[in-house]
Each structure stands twice: as structure tokens, then as C-alpha cells.
Amino acid sequence: MKNTDLTARTSVAISVSEAIRRTTNWREFMNVNLQGTNENMVPKAVYMSRADILAMADALKDPSVVGARAYFSLDSTEAEAEKNVVTFCMVMVRSCEDKRCGKDVIYLPNSTDGENGSIDDSGIYDYTRPCPDFCDIDSPLYRGEHP
Template identity: 45%
Template sequence: MASKNQLPTETRVIIPIPEAIERTTNWRNFMKSKTAEADDKMIPKAVYISKQDIMSMAKQCEADESIAGVRAYFTLNDEFSEQFKNEVTFLMVLVRASDVKPFGEDILYIGDDGKVNTVAGNSNVYDYTTPCPDVCDVTSPLFTGIERK
């Protein structure tokens, strides 16, 4: 039986800097349009993920050949508010290739032995992210929307 797995094996796309600036500017403009008199400092712009956290997930991927990749879910730590900074983060979860689920299966639970189980407290969902603007390069054209030459 042929695999029904439709997960891409590689998703890396190199984005030209002008396009990256345009896309991040589009995001900020979209967020401003959704909030009343949005203070630019309150608009989530990016998330930071440390090298150590990336390497930790890579190690898990290398240890289990059934893992196809990682899925990142957008989250808000609290209910949306126009008065407070809304911290957008990503919840990261490993994804296993599946013949019955064409876009893979989130591995939500994993035990200390590395085997999947559903025991409460054995979550395999991680928040490795630190939201910007708290830890951003505020001079980056991706942050400001202005390319310096």
C-alpha cells in the first residue's frame, strides 16, 4: 500500500531581504488594523528560539526516524486585549509521519523512555519561544520595516 503521507520533506525557502521586509511590514500593518490606536510596542513582531532549544528538538528528530518534522502553533498567553501587550508565542510539537493522516500526527505525549504514551504530565509540547519586542534586534529592517543601505 502506498503511503498517504503528504508532509513536505523540506520546507526551507530563502526569502530575499526586500520581500522579507515587505512580509514583516504586512504583518505589523495587519495587526495595527485589528487594534484600536495600536501602540507599536504592543504588536507582536517575532519570537526568539535559542540554539540550545533548536538542537534539543533536532536531537529528538535524529533519534526517531518516524519523526517527519516539527509543527509550530501560534498562541496567545492570555486572552487578547487592546490595553496590554499580547505575547504571541509558538507551541512546538514533533510530528510523526503517518499513512492514515496525510499531514502527519502531532506527538503530544512522550515518556522519559522516549516512547509515546498518554500519561498526564508527559507532554511533548514545548514553548521554546521568547516573544518580541522584548528580545528583538530593534534595529533590524525586519523589525522596523526600513532597509538600511
Template identity: 30%
Template sequence: MDNQLQKKEPKRVPKDTAIQETENWRSILKPVMGDKVIRGFFIPIEDLTAIANMHQASGMRGYICLTDKNDFSSISFIVVPVDENNKDILSEKNGASEEEISTIYDLTKPCPHFCDPDSPLY
């Protein structure tokens, strides 16, 4: 297995660093998006666990998307299971029918619609 995929302590970000980096994100996008800046994404842990188990994944990878290429407020965050070789699992066979089905998921609830406005990261 690739050393990058071995289990280890997740990278922790100091609170002050996280506050500064989220402020950087908002400040660079505010001229383009105004008050519609997407501040983050809520991802239910049970969804990630279910997908990882369903696809026997070693991890998950997230991609940032725009559903409308002309509207920054249409940002979304899709996730895909990743195999032990660090490859995205983008589809699989659907049982007996052998039809290819997507394994790409949009589970996110973007903030500002689903937020903690009291968080210093908001």
C-alpha cells in the first residue's frame, strides 16, 4: 500500500490558522460573489462511512464543482470513494444487469444555507 494512504493521525490545523485561512477564502471571493460566498460544507459522517463501506474504499476524495459555470454561488463538493491504489472509484457494475452506475456523490449542504454563524470560522 502507498505510504500516503497508511493510517496516521489526521492533520490538525491551529484555530488561529484556520480563522485566517477561512478569512482569506472569503476576502478573495467577496468581490465576485458579494454576500453569497460559500463558507463551507456540512458532510454527514454516516454518509461518508456508508459510502466507504459500500465500495470497500480506503478513503474518500472531494472535488469542488460549480453546477452553473457562471454562478459562483452554485458551488458544490462531490465525493468519490478511493481504492487502495489511490485511484478514484467513479462507477461500478449494478449487479446482474451489469449496467454501469455512478459512485460519485454530492452529499454536501453548503454554508451559508447550513451554517454555524457563531463559529469563528464563519
């Protein structure tokens, strides 16, 4: 299996119209698959502070860490019925010979055992704050309407 270049840039600038189209597609997809769900409950975005982004960049100074991966997460299925609380669990990704897409850094290096569930041993972070609490609800990416 050929390894993917995990150090290559993954960002691509897209037009506002394309971004609106994609975010609208996401909301429509979620509405179809979550039939009967209030539109305000559909996960739209999460906010990450500058401080958290810079801390992540600091973690990326380790040359074996080649990127980050975000997993959708939900603290409680009951809470989701009341308020949109979808967030991302972020992990650093280390290059790995036998894994084409890299290996999640679940436990911090030099942790004593990494299995006791202590937050001190975790390499997993929740940097995010969900919409609508921390989103620009007037944004065309949030609403799907071009300005």
C-alpha cells in the first residue's frame, strides 16, 4: 500500500459560492438523514480559538507529527435532543510506515502507562465550541444564502 504524503498542504482556496454550495449540501444531507430533527439542531460548524490553533502548531514542531485529525463527537445523545452540542475531538497524526493515512497520537509520549484514562495521558483535545453559540448566524455559510 502506497503511503500518502501526509506533509503536503491539504488546504485549497474555494470561492464563496462553492463554500455556500458545500455547506448547504451538508445541511440538506443531515436533514434528510435526521428526518424530523429541528433545523437548528443540525451541526453546522465549530469555533476554534487562535490560542488553541497556536498550541496545536506548537505540538506540530515534533517532526514525526505531520498533521491533525478531527473526529465528530457528541457528549450526550440526550443533550443533542435539546441543544446542538456536536464538537470535534482533535488528535495529532504521526507518520507511520504501515498506515497510509498516519497514526492518531492517542496517548502522549512518555506517559506512564497511557491506559489509565487520565487526561494527563491523553493526546486528544476538544478545541471546539459548537454553533450556534459560537457561530456567525448571519454568515451565508451558516444560512446558505449568498450575500
